[in-house]
Amino acid sequence: MVRYGRHLADNEVVHILTLGPAPYAAPECADRFRHNAFFIGSNTRAAVHEGRADFTPIFLSEIPSLFRSGRAPVDAALVQVSPPDAEGLFRVSVLALTSCVLR
Secondary structure, three states: OOOOOOOOOOEEEEEEEOOOOOHHHOHHHOOOEEEEEEEOOOOOHHHHHOOOEEEOOOOHHHHHHHHHOOOOOOOEEEEEEOOOOOOOOOOEEEEEEEEEEOO
16 A cells, blocks of 8 residues: 555545554655554554544444444455465454555
């Protein structure tokens, strides 16, 4: 998204919790991506503190209704899952759920 999305502008990236790198929250991406954290991780804390990202405090149980109600509209969702096992099944975790809102 960051590497190949130089043509993108004015996108809000909403995360439940980010773990690992968050290149979309870097200062040089501020014109393309605005991060909104439901829970702040160490990788986005500086962006929130510096005003380049937002923090929306919310209980985990309230997140589905936030999306269903339309208060947080989603145009596209990126969901990270494990590689499939021998039977083709995979695992998805709440901690790995990632939503990307493209505007």
